Structures are given as structure tokens and as C-alpha cells.
Amino acid sequence: MARRPLPRILTNSAPLARMAHSASLARSRELARTAADSASDVFHPLITIGRGLRRLGAAGRERWAGTPKDQRGPLAFFVGACVLVVWLVPYGPLLALIGVMGAGAWAGRERTPVVTGPSEAETERLRALYEALVPYLSAEGDPSPLYAHGGDWERAFAEYAFDDSGRLERLQLKYPAYFTDGEDRSRVRIEQVLYAKAGRGREYRFTWDELANQLTLTVLDALPTDIAAQRFVTSPGETVLGFTDPDSVQRTLPVTGGEETRDAPPVVWRTGQRSTEPHLLVLGQPGTGATTLLRSIALQALQHGDVLVIDGSGTGEYGCLVGRQGVLGVESGLAGALATLEWASHETERRLIAGNRARQAGGAAPDETRRPLWIIADRPTALSHIAVAEERDDPQRWLQVPLRHGRAAQVTVVVADQFETAELLSDPVRAHTKARVVLGPATAEEVRAVLGAPPHTTPPAQVPPGRGYARLGNAPVLRLQVPATPDPLDDATGQAHREAVTALLPEHTMPADGAGPGEPVAGGKRVDVGKAVAAGPAARADGAEADDGSAAAKAPQAEESGSVAEPVGASARVRTDKGGEPRVIKGSVEAVRAEG
Numbered sequence: 001m002a003r004r005p006l007p008r009i010l011t012n013s014a015p016l017a018r019m020a021h022s023a024s025l026a027r028s029r030e031l032a033r034t035a036a037d038s039a040s041d042v043f044h045p046l047i048t049i050g051r052g053l054r055r056l057g058a059a060g061r062e063r064w065a066g067t068p069k070d071q072r073g074p075l076a077f078f079v080g081a082c083v084l085v086v087w088l089v090p091y092g093p094l095l096a097l098i099g100v101m102g103a104g105a106w107a108g109r110e111r112t113p114v115v116t117g118p119s120e121a122e123t124e125r126l127r128a129l130y131e132a133l134v135p136y137l138s139a140e141g142d143p144s145p146l147y148a149h150g151g152d153w154e155r156a157f158a159e160y161a162f163d164d165s166g167r168l169e170r171l172q173l174k175y176p177a178y179f180t181d182g183e184d185r186s187r188v189r190i191e192q193v194l195y196a197k198a199g200r201g202r203e204y205r206f207t208w209d210e211l212a213n214q215l216t217l218t219v220l221d222a223l224p225t226d227i228a229a230q231r232f233v234t235s236p237g238e239t240v241l242g243f244t245d246p247d248s249v250q251r252t253l254p255v256t257g258g259e260e261t262r263d264a265p266p267v268v269w270r271t272g273q274r275s276t277e278p279h280l281l282v283l284g285q286p287g288t289g290a291t292t293l294l295r296s297i298a299l300q301a302l303q304h305g306d307v308l309v310i311d312g313s314g315t316g317e318y319g320c321l322v323g324r325q326g327v328l329g330v331e332s333g334l335a336g337a338l339a340t341l342e343w344a345s346h347e348t349e350r351r352l353i354a355g356n357r358a359r360q361a362g363g364a365a366p367d368e369t370r371r372p373l374w375i376i377a378d379r380p381t382a383l384s385h386i387a388v389a390e391e392r393d394d395p396q397r398w399l400q401v402p403l404r405h406g407r408a409a410q411v412t413v414v415v416a417d418q419f420e421t422a423e424l425l426s427d428p429v430r431a432h433t434k435a436r437v438v439l440g441p442a443t444a445e446e447v448r449a450v451l452g453a454p455p456h457t458t459p460p461a462q463v464p465p466g467r468g469y470a471r472l473g474n475a476p477v478l479r480l481q482v483p484a485t486p487d488p489l490d491d492a493t494g495q496a497h498r499e500a501v502t503a504l505l506p507e508h509t510m511p512a513d514g515a516g517p518g519e520p521v522a523g524g525k526r527v528d529v530g531k532a533v534a535a536g537p538a539a540r541a542d543g544a545e546a547d548d549g550s551a552a553a554k555a556p557q558a559e560e561s562g563s564v565a566e567p568v569g570a571s572a573r574v575r576t577d578k579g580g581e582p583r584v585i586k587g588s589v590e591a592v593r594a595e596g
């Protein structure tokens, strides 16, 4: 309990004041103070009850005064009757006394006054914000303007909250119905003013409620960057692109981040036959994490399917995938990429035809056509550029069939490129990639150009690698943080991350240097990759090594019905298992017919 000031007589009286310096006086003052404290401790319950009775009395008087005169008689009669009943029942007066004391103690308890309303500094901040909005939210001729210089900000700001350090955390403001909230430019102006006045350096979300003419600003926490590559609990056909805000998605996944396991809200991309956005395009500035995202996708895809990687940048950042089960090839040279993509294109057709035939025969599509095939192309425009210089086919040409028909054939295409070279992306790539990701620093205009809608959040002050925005089809734009999935072969990768990524890699099917024959699985069946297909049709036919910088050009050879198809230039080579000479026929459609 707070110490009470001493009675005036002990401080003000002149004789005592003269002796104020003496030790005995100090002792007496201390004694008096202690006695006063002890007395107030002892009498505290009585003081509380007394205070409560006073409050009850005052409330009773108020009630009496507020009762209409014609009702006072019945009320007095009712109270008198109650007193009489209490008086007559055994122990009534005693119980009534206890009851009154209890009520007094309850009413007299000390209540900490609730501080309501903003502090002076906060009020000042809100007023400044209001004034800053006046030019944008007022119009001449408005007879009762909601926003006017020197106006009432409390009318405009329906809700507000500040954090402990006095910074605005949430603000809900009303705006006049004539404000053009349907126009992006008008909205952006208001968002910019609020961003500046609420304090830069934090991320905000703006939620426009056009029906109620209300705008809500909320401060967002930074997305966690401690989630590394790991097995995510997803169904087949689901791929975790990264993690976002808890209130943006309805689902959470258990993840291990740092030392603990917690639930995090994922951005899950669904692929396959029922997907409305079966292919993905990732764009960003260099070094913002596109390769990392593609590596993360490849590791997840390898759980249930086969993966072909085209590494246009040729930096060998997919080296960890070479020779792993399910990895049909990692190509970084133009010739290898062309041959592999051509094979993938034919494989898509083959799957479609096989599926159609099975359906016409009244059966289900064969299992090997239902195993997901992923084509992961990192910077294909770099290869397109080389193709122009060498007057050869653009590798993107061979993405057309997988992009158009991949959904039905369980073929998924993922393309990543940089903003600067995005114009070199082919029309099919632009048209058929409905799942989109933008990574790294990007203006609202850049985000809108890629995702089709601007983000409703402000950019972070510091953009960590793997941070960006995702949009699946016409869904809202989501903030995104990609799980850290660095190259385990890179010296700069930390031990923990290296182990996390390595743990997700499928088994080796051949030595990592690609020297020996291996047995990756394509179409759910074992295939022979011993005959390396590297530089071009000629070299491939001889099984020669790549001469164009292919990291590990191993063309897939789909074995079915006792025959193996391997991509050779513009045609498919079919080798029978009856020891006959390979027949070279045009395209895989004919290959399928030949097998049939």
C-alpha cells in the first residue's frame, strides 16, 4: 500500500521544524509513519466496507431520485415489506447484516481505473493522419464533410490501436461514399499517405470494404525465415510454395523452424488433372531465390513423380539432383535441353493417347501415364538466346505441348526467369502458367504485371531471399516466404541446411559424377540411362559425352511393352527387346502406334 503523507502538524509546525534535523525527530517520524501504515492495514477491511456502503447509499439515493413520483409509494412499500420479512424470519436481521456487509465490501473494493482513449501523443498522431487525408477524401460542395481541416477526426476513425511503443497498429477509417474506391490509383494514393504517416519500415495490409465505405490498416508481422526444407505433410498433387500470413489461408502445416515444431500457414499449389492452375511461372530479380524455390519444388515432386530439370543459367545449382532416383535429367546445354524437352513433349502426347485409348476401351489410364512428370525450367530464356545465336530451335517451343495438355497427362511445367528477360518468354509459357510467384523487391506495378493484381500489402523494408508474392489463378495475392532450400553442394551452405536438403534427396541410382550406368524410374518403370545422351542427335546416337556444357545430360528412356523410347533430335528411337535393330520413327505418336 502507498505510504500516506504525515499529518501537517508533524511537518509544518515551527518548533518541530526547528528540530527537523535531529535524529530523534527522524525516528519519531518513521515510527508515526509505520503506525499509520499498520493502522490502515488493520482497518483496511472496515475502510473498504465503509466505502462500499457509501457507494451503495449514493446509488440508492440516485435510484430514488430517478424513480418517478407516482412509483415511489409502491417502491417504499416493497422495501418496507422486505425489511419486515427479514425481521420476522429466524436470524433474519443477522443474515441481512452479513449480506449488507458483503455487498459493501464488494462495492467498496478498489478498482484500477481503466485508461480509455488515446494518450496525448497518440491523439496528435491521429489528428496528423486525419489532416493528411483531408485533400484526398474531401470534395468541394460537401455540406457535411467527413474530412475537413480542423475537423473531428473521431468521426472518421472508427477504431484504432497503438502498440506499447506508441506506434499505430490498427486503424479503421470511414471515407465518404463519393471517394472513388473502385479505382486503383485513388486507393494507392490513400495507401501511400497512410504508409508514410503510420511509420515506414513496417509492412501494412489495407483492406477495403467498399460496401461499408471503410478502410482497415493492419500492421503485419514479418514472415518467418527460419523454416528450412523438410517433408511437409501434404497429399499427392500438393506442393508447398512457401509460407504466408495466418489469416490469408485456412490451413496450417506442422513445421520445424529453429528448435521447435509449430503450425505454419502454407501456400499450397495443387497440380494434376483437377488443378485450375497446373503450371507455374516464377519471376524475380537475380539472386532473390528463384532457383531455391525450384529446388524446393523438385524435392517435393520427387516424392511421387519424375523430374526433368533444364538449368538455363548453367551454374550447376541442381547438381545435387543428378543421378537420383526419379530425376530423368539435368540439362544445362542447349542441345541437351532441346532433346530432353522434345522427349517431354512427345511423352505428353504419348500419355494423352494412352489415356484416351484406355478410356475408349472402358478402362482406367495405365499407371505409368499417371505418374506425375515435372519439367522444371530455370531461366529457359538464356537458352533461347543461345538458340537464336546458333540458329537453332528455341527450347521453349517444346514446352508448348506439355503446357497445353500437361494437365490431363499429369505433366507439370515450372518456369523461372528474371524480370529483365521476361519478354523472351514464349506466348504459351505466359498463357498457360496460371500459378505465379514474384520474388524479391518489386514495385506494385511489377507485381501487378506478373500476378494480374497488385499486393494489398506494403513492401518490406528489408527483403530477405525467398520473400515475395504468390497468386494461384484468380485467388488473392499472398505474401510468400520460400523455405530455405540451398544447394547442398555449395560450400557456403551451412551444415544444418545441407543435412536438411540431403535428407530429402532420393536414393542415388548412379555415381554422383554420372560416370556409371544408372536406373532412374520413368513412368513408374525402371529405365536404362547408361547410354548418355548429351550434345546432339549425332553424339546422342553414339552415346558420346556432352560437348556443350551439359551438367548431366541423361535423356530419359521410357520402357514400356518391352520397348524403350529415347529422344533423338526430332524423332523417337524405339528399341525392341527382341534384339532387333532400332527403328527410327517420327514422333512419339508413331512410337506409341508402333508399340501398339
Ligand SMILES: Nc1ncnc2c1ncn2[C@@H]1O[C@H](COP(=O)(O)OP(=O)(O)OP(=O)(O)O)[C@@H](O)[C@H]1O
Pocket (backbone or CB within 6 Å): 284, 285, 286, 287, 288, 289, 290, 291, 292, 293, 313, 465, 466, 467, 481, 482, 483, 484, 485, 486, 487
Ligand atoms: N528461401 C530462402 N531462404 C534462405 N536463403 C535463400 C532463400 N532463397 C534463396 N536464398 C539464398 O539466396 C541466394 C540466392 O538464391 P538463388 O540462387 O536461389 O537465387 P536466384 O534468384 O536463382 O539467383 P540467380 O539469379 O543467381 O540464379 C543463395 O545464397 C540462397 O541460399
